[in-house]
Amino acid sequence: xxxxxxxxxxxxxxxxxxxxxxxxxxxxxxxxxxxxxxxxxxxxxxxxxxxxxxxxxxxxxxxxxxxxxxxxxxxxxxxxxxxxxxxxxxxxxxxxxxxxxxxxxxxxxxxxxxxxxxxxxxxxxxxxxxxxxxxxxxxxxxxxxxxxxxxxxxxxxxxxxxxxxxxxxxxxxxxxxxxxxxxxxxxxxxxxxxxxxxxxxxxxx
Amino acid sequence: xxxxxxxxxxxxxxxxxxxxxxxxxxxxxxxxxxxxxxxxxxxxxxxxxxxxxxxxxxxxxxxxxxxxxxxxxxxxxxxxxxxxxxxxxxxxxxxxxxxxxxxxxxxxxxxxxxxxxxxxxxxxxxxxxxxxxxxxxxxxxxxxxxxxxxxxxxxxxxxxxxxxxxxxxxxxxxxxxxxxxxxxxxxxxxxxxxxxxxxxxxxxx
Numbered sequence: 001x002x003x004x005x006x007x008x009x010x011x012x013x014x015x016x017x018x019x020x021x022x023x024x025x026x027x028x029x030x031x032x033x034x035x036x037x038x039x040x041x042x043x044x045x046x047x048x049x050x051x052x053x054x055x056x057x058x059x060x061x062x063x064x065x066x067x068x069x070x071x072x073x074x075x076x077x078x079x080x081x082x083x084x085x086x087x088x089x090x091x092x093x094x095x096x097x098x099x100x101x102x103x104x105x106x107x108x109x110x111x112x113x114x115x116x117x118x119x120x121x122x123x124x125x126x127x128x129x130x131x132x133x134x135x136x137x138x139x140x141x142x143x144x145x146x147x148x149x150x151x152x153x154x155x156x157x158x159x160x161x162x163x164x165x166x167x168x169x170x171x172x173x174x175x176x177x178x179x180x181x182x183x184x185x186x187x188x189x190x191x192x193x194x195x196x197x198x199x200x201x202x203x204x205x
Numbered sequence: 206x207x208x209x210x211x212x213x214x215x216x217x218x219x220x221x222x223x224x225x226x227x228x229x230x231x232x233x234x235x236x237x238x239x240x241x242x243x244x245x246x247x248x249x250x251x252x253x254x255x256x257x258x259x260x261x262x263x264x265x266x267x268x269x270x271x272x273x274x275x276x277x278x279x280x281x282x283x284x285x286x287x288x289x290x291x292x293x294x295x296x297x298x299x300x301x302x303x304x305x306x307x308x309x310x311x312x313x314x315x316x317x318x319x320x321x322x323x324x325x326x327x328x329x330x331x332x333x334x335x336x337x338x339x340x341x342x343x344x345x346x347x348x349x350x351x352x353x354x355x356x357x358x359x360x361x362x363x364x365x366x367x368x369x370x371x372x373x374x375x376x377x378x379x380x381x382x383x384x385x386x387x388x389x390x391x392x393x394x395x396x397x398x399x400x401x402x403x404x405x406x407x408x409x410x
Contacts, residue, residue, distance in 0.1 A: 096296075193396065
């Protein structure tokens, strides 16, 4: 593991995303921690401190060279090659994820989709063909898949997670609203709209 | 605003979710910070400290009375009434969200869906009828809607956000991968699978 706080790591993809917008949509060559901070609602001091964990990227006066900083962040986050991803669950959310155009430009590609429903197996989502969940372990193991996204019912999620881990997956993005048990060397990131909304209602009257 | 760190507030919905599982699926009456922590991968000391911000909920020996703690957490998070929610965007993700059965048992109900595509307006998603985006501001203002979920293209997201804020919305869950400008009294929570995945690849080889 790393000595750098995970909260810092969590901000790097946000910086990377905004830098790409500056470069691609506004054709900018340089930026500053001040400009970046203003666009992200983060203090410029925080941005400078976060980046200082990884080296000296800015220059007094000219700030950050955007293209260089993008490259460096991609190296730090291990995005210099595309990550193939297995998607488990071809329900409404699985379909939305399989159709999402935002993965590939940012380093990921869903290459396999699995479901347990015999009625869905063999169906296409875009270029992908839904495979049987019974092929999950063998496929990810054979293809050395390290990342998976799961959008499946709670009742089966720990079993599927165990299968993914046995097959060699090391990072799981879970849309299932329950904590998963995984070995220490496996990352899990959770997405649950309700916990996000409940966190906000605390602040509302 | 509150003196309690937002990171603490962010964990309360996770505690609430697990307590409900303990009560509803395992028919348990009591639990302990130790048991809860073990199920959530959070230290028992952290749980006790988080809850101590709001009062004294546990008893030496018997631990927490689950039903009571659920009620208290729902009060703290303002979940004693159902929050009506406006959904903006009826694409793949919008459809998945509109069809998601997980909102209502946990305090939220999507009651309106808006889209800008004339071909979609009038279509049904379950019981909901897709309305024109041109009706957004008037509807949320008339119905005093405080919460919205947005699943729309980046190009229109700030304009739609401004409309939501003008209409009186105070909390937005955004699936759009860009930072939004909102007044200080408006909450925004972001869901971007790619930033979550990029945070995990940092730890992979």
